[in-house]
Amino acid sequence: MDSYDIVIVGGGIAGASLGARLVPDAKVLIIEAEDLCGRHATGRSAAFWQASLGGDTPERRLTLASRRFFDARWPGSETPLLRTRGAVHLTHAGAESFEDLGDLADDFMPTHLDRAALDRLIPGLRDQWTGAWFEGSCADIEVAAFHHACLAAVRRGGGIVRTDAELLRARESDGRWMVETSAGGAIARILVNAAGAWGEQVATRCGVAGLGLVAKRRTVVQLRIGRTGLKDLPFVTDLHESFYFKGEGDHAVWVCPLDETPVEPCDAAPEEIDVATAIDRFEKAVDWPVEAVERKWAGLRTFAPDRHMKFGFDPDSPQFFWCVGQGGMGIQTAPAASLLCASLIRGGGLPEELTGIDARDFAVVR
Numbered sequence: 001m002d003s004y005d006i007v008i009v010g011g012g013i014a015g016a017s018l019g020a021r022l023v024p025d026a027k028v029l030i031i032e033a034e035d036l037c038g039r040h041a042t043g044r045s046a047a048f049w050q051a052s053l054g055g056d057t058p059e060r061r062l063t064l065a066s067r068r069f070f071d072a073r074w075p076g077s078e079t080p081l082l083r084t085r086g087a088v089h090l091t092h093a094g095a096e097s098f099e100d101l102g103d104l105a106d107d108f109m110p111t112h113l114d115r116a117a118l119d120r121l122i123p124g125l126r127d128q129w130t131g132a133w134f135e136g137s138c139a140d141i142e143v144a145a146f147h148h149a150c151l152a153a154v155r156r157g158g159g160i161v162r163t164d165a166e167l168l169r170a171r172e173s174d175g176r177w178m179v180e181t182s183a184g185g186a187i188a189r190i191l192v193n194a195a196g197a198w199g200e201q202v203a204t205r206c207g208v209a210g211l212g213l214v215a216k217r218r219t220v221v222q223l224r225i226g227r228t229g230l231k232d233l234p235f236v237t238d239l240h241e242s243f244y245f246k247g248e249g250d251h252a253v254w255v256c257p258l259d260e261t262p263v264e265p266c267d268a269a270p271e272e273i274d275v276a277t278a279i280d281r282f283e284k285a286v287d288w289p290v291e292a293v294e295r296k297w298a299g300l301r302t303f304a305p306d307r308h309m310k311f312g313f314d315p316d317s318p319q320f321f322w323c324v325g326q327g328g329m330g331i332q333t334a335p336a337a338s339l340l341c342a343s344l345i346r347g348g349g350l351p352e353e354l355t356g357i358d359a360r361d362f363a364v365v366r
C-alpha cells in the first residue's frame with residue numbers, strides 16, 4: 001500500500017487548492033469519488049468574487065486576502081483569474097442603506113447611485129427601485145481555470161490526484177491512517193476532510209464525530225432574453241437578498257432566487273418551484289422579455305451550525321483535519337483559506353499574507 005504524508009478527501013476547490021499549498025513539502029494524495037474533480041459545488045457556482053458578500057465576518061477577511069492571489073494568478077494560471085464586472089445592489093423604499101460594510105477599504109467600498117444614474121447603467125429596471133449601491137470591484141472568477149491550475153500544481157509538485165476513488169473507510173492507529181477507497185488503499189499521517197456536502201459522511205466513515213454540517217440546495221437558471229448587450233452588465237442583486245442575476249453572453253442571463261433548501265448530500269438537481277421563483281423575481285426586477293430557459297442547475301452549499309467555515313484539526317482526533325463549511329464563498333476565499341489550512345497543518349505561525357486573519361474564528365468545536 002502506498003504511503004503519503006497527507007490524504008485529502010475531495011477534489012473540489014477546497015481539496016485542490018489545499019493540495020497545491022501542501023505539495024512543496026509533503027507527499028500528497030487527493031482522492032475524489034467522481035470521475036472528474038469539480039462535478040459538485042465547485043463546478044456549479046455562479047463564479048463571482050464580491051467583497052461585500054456575507055457582511056462583516058472573518059470569511060470576508062479571507063475573501064480580501066484572496067484577492068491578491070487571484071490578481072497574481074496563483075497558483076500559476078496562464079490566464080487571468082478575475083474579470084472585473086462590478087455589482088449593483090438595488091435599493092427600494094424602506095431598504096436603502098447598505099448595512100454591515102464594517103471597515104471595508106475605500107477600494108472596495110460601494111458608492112451610491114441615484115435612479116437616473118442607475119437607469120444609464122441598467123436600462124429597463126422596474127419602477128420600484130429607488131437607486132443602488134455600486135460595488136466596482138466585484139469580478140467574475142474563472143473557476144475552471146483556477147481549479148485546473150490548482151490540480152496542475154498538485155501534479156507538478158509530485159502529488160497524486162486519484163479520481164473514481166471514493167473514501168469508504170479509514171481508521172487511525174499508531175499515528176497512521178489506513179485509508180480504504182473504491183480504488184484501493186493508502187496509508188497517511190494526516191487525513192483532510194475536504195468533502196464539501198459529504199463532510200459529515202466522511203467523518204463518520206473515519207470514526208470521527210460530525211460537526212452538524214448541513215448541505216443547502218441553490219439553483220441557477222440561464223434565461224434567453226429578447227435583448228442584446230447583456231454580457232458586460234454588472235452583477236445585479238437586491239438589498240433584500242431575494243435574487244441576483246448576471247449577463248452570460250450577449251442574450252442570456254444567469255438568475256438565482258437565492259434558495260437555501262436543506263437536503264441530504266446528493267447530485268443536486270433544480271426543483272421547478274425554484275426555477276419558477278427565479279423567473280418571477282427576475283421579471284419583477286426588469287422589463288426584459290424572457291424567451292426561454294436555456295439551462296438550469298443546482299448545487300449544494302454546505303454550512304456549519306454557526307455558518308462559519310471550519311478549518312483545523314479535530315479536538316478528539318488530532319490527525320484528522322477539517323476543511324469544510326465553505327457555504328456560498330468557497331471559491332472566492334480558496335486562495336487564502338488554503339494558505340491558512342496549510343499553515344495550520346504544518347504548524348508554526350501564519351504567514352504575512354494572512355495578517356489580520358485569526359485562525360480561532362474558524363476553529364473546530366462541537
Ligand SMILES: Cc1cc2nc3c(=O)[nH]c(=O)nc-3n(C[C@H](O)[C@H](O)[C@H](O)COP(=O)(O)OP(=O)(O)OC[C@H]3O[C@@H](n4cnc5c(N)ncnc54)[C@H](O)[C@@H]3O)c2cc1C
Pocket residue numbers: 009010011012013014015031032033034037038039040041042043044045046047048049165166167168194195196197198202218219220298299300301324326327328329330331332333
Ligand atoms: C449555485 C451556487 C453558486 C455559488 N456561487 C459562488 C460564487 O459565486 N462564489 C463563491 O466563492 N462560491 C460560490 N458558491 C460556493 C462554492 O461553489 C463552494 O463553497 C465550493 O465550491 C465548495 O468547494 P468544496 O471543494 O468544499 O466542495 P465540492 O466542490 O462539492 O467538492 C467536494 C468533493 O468531495 C468529493 N467527495 C465527497 N465524498 C467523498 C468521498 N467519500 N470520497 C472521495 N471524494 C468525496 C465530492 O465528489 C466532491 O467532488 C456557489 C455554490 C453554489 C451551489
